[in-house]
Amino acid sequence: MASDSGPRMTLPTQLVLRAMLIEPDQEMYGLQIGQAAELPSGTIHPILARLEACGWLVSRWEEVDPVREGRPRRRYYRLSPDGAEHARNALARVHTPRALVNRLRLDLAGEHGGSTP
Amino acid sequence: MKRWSPAVLALALARDLDRDLDRARARDLDLELDRDLAGVLDSADALARALTDARALTEARTRADALAMVHTLALALARARNLACARPRARNLVRALTRALNRARALDRGLHAAAWSVGGAGSMPGRVPWGLVELVVRMLPEHDRQRTREELCGELVELSRREQLRHALRVLTRTWELRRVLTKMVRTPDGAPARRAKR
Numbered sequence: 469m470a471s472d473s474g475p476r477m478t479l480p481t482q483l484v485l486r487a488m489l490i491e492p493d494q495e496m497y498g499l500q501i502g503q504a505a506e507l508p509s510g511t512i513h514p515i516l517a518r519l520e521a522c523g524w525l526v527s528r529w530e531e532v533d534p535v536r537e538g539r540p541r542r543r544y545y546r547l548s549p550d551g552a553e554h555a556r557n558a559l560a561r562v563h564t565p566r567a568l569v570n571r572l573r574l575d576l577a578g579e580h581g582g583s584t585p
Numbered sequence: 586m587k588r589w590s591p592a593v594l595a596l597a598l599a600r601d602l603d604r605d606l607d608r609a610r611a612r613d614l615d616l617e618l619d620r621d622l623a624g625v626l627d628s629a630d631a632l633a634r635a636l637t638d639a640r641a642l643t644e645a646r647t648r649a650d651a652l653a654m655v656h657t658l659a660l661a662l663a664r665a666r667n668l669a670c671a672r673p674r675a676r677n678l679v680r681a682l683t684r685a686l687n688r689a690r691a692l693d694r695g696l697h698a699a700a701w702s703v704g705g706a707g708s709m710p711g712r713v714p715w716g717l718v719e720l721v722v723r724m725l726p727e728h729d730r731q732r733t734r735e736e737l738c739g740e741l742v743e744l745s746r747r748e749q750l751r752h753a754l755r756v757l758t759r760t761w762e763l764r765r766v767l768t769k770m771v772r773t774p775d776g777a778p779a780r781r782a783k784r
Contacts, residue, residue, distance in 0.1 A: 499740050509740070509748065510755030513733075514762040520778045521770045540739035543732070 474554055475518045477562050480507055484515050485555040488525075488545075492552040495544040497530075516545055524551030608681045662686055710741040710749050717753035721760045729767045 475481055487504035488496065498516065502509045519525040526548050530541040547555060662682040710718075718741065722734045737756060741749050770778055 497740075498736065499743060508751075508755060509744065510752040511759060513737075513756060514759050514766050517763060517766040517770070521766060523778075539742050540735060542739050543736040 474524065474558055475515075475522050477558055480505070480511065481515050481519070482559060482562060483507055484512060484519070485524075485559060488547050489552065489555055489559070492547045495528075495546040497542040497544050501545065519551070520545070522551075522554075523548060524554055526551075608684075659686060710738065711746055714741055714749040714753035717750075717757050721753075721756055721763075724760050725764050726767050728772075733763075 483505040484501060484507070487501060487506075490504070496504065498512060499509055501516070502512050505512065516525060516527075520527060524547065525545050527543055527545045530544055532541055662679065666679055715738070718734065718737045721737065722730045725733055737753075741752065744752055772778060
């Protein structure tokens with residue numbers, strides 16, 4: 469059962485959840501999630517870890533032959549059924565002005581001390 | 586003159602390193618020191634075994650292991666040098682460790698070259714991003730290191746060289762936060778994240 473208290477709904481967390489709720493059943497790996505959330509690469513690992521700790525996300529290793537693929541296997545994440553429901557509810561409770569979201573993205577992209585996820 | 590492939594050279598280096606470490610271990614035992622070379626030896630054995638299968642060269646983990654071994658050997662060498670000031674017999678250990686460290690560094694370079702030579706690994710991470718990832722991993726709780734190392738290295742290879750460095754730096758700046766989350770995480774007995782109970 470996913471946590472009812474849930475993670476802190478910071479702006480980057482909201483962006484990640486919104487991106488994953490577009491297709492809740494679809495698995496995505498870290499770089500994909502970052503791109504979908506329009507957050508710079510390398511900034512989302514604490515968010516993913518926190519969401520996984522709450523039970524909102526589940527993850528698994530990709531089952532591929534690294535030689536055939538020519539790259540290491542990826543770690544795939546997806547919303548758990550409970551997690552998707554909790555995420556929708558949590559996002560419905562928070563009201564974040566669009567302008568603030570855009571400013572956050574610019575801050576993070578420029579690395580000007582962006583908000584703590 | 587026959588030109589050996591980087592994969593064959595890396596394997597030869599790994600086996601030489603294995604022998605060097607055996608000698609260093611013998612010196613270590615000779616001095617009756619309780620040093621931690623056993624762990625390095627195990628890593629060297631595992632690395633040599635992995636390298637017998639050339640496919641392992643495409644796995645980010647193999648190179649990360651080599652880099653970690655360089656770091657551990659450098660620390661062991663520093664300790665041995667300090668010890669040699671007081672105990673002349675430790676000089677043999679210093680010599681053995683120096684040889685092993687040089688070999689491990691050559692192996693790290695060899696693995697890098699070999700990975701480039703294997704098809705599809707055209708964007709192998711540079712040394713700096715790789716080193717930064719290793720630094721991040723070392724700051725995390727032990728049971729999360731291997732997973733994080735593999736995940737981050739997997740991401741690096743999908744980025745351009747310039748992006749790799751930015752990516753690694755951004756991960757580095759968020760290490761403390763990641764560490765805090767992982768440290769507080771409730772786990773199942775096998776170490777996987779456990780969902781928190783409903784309050």
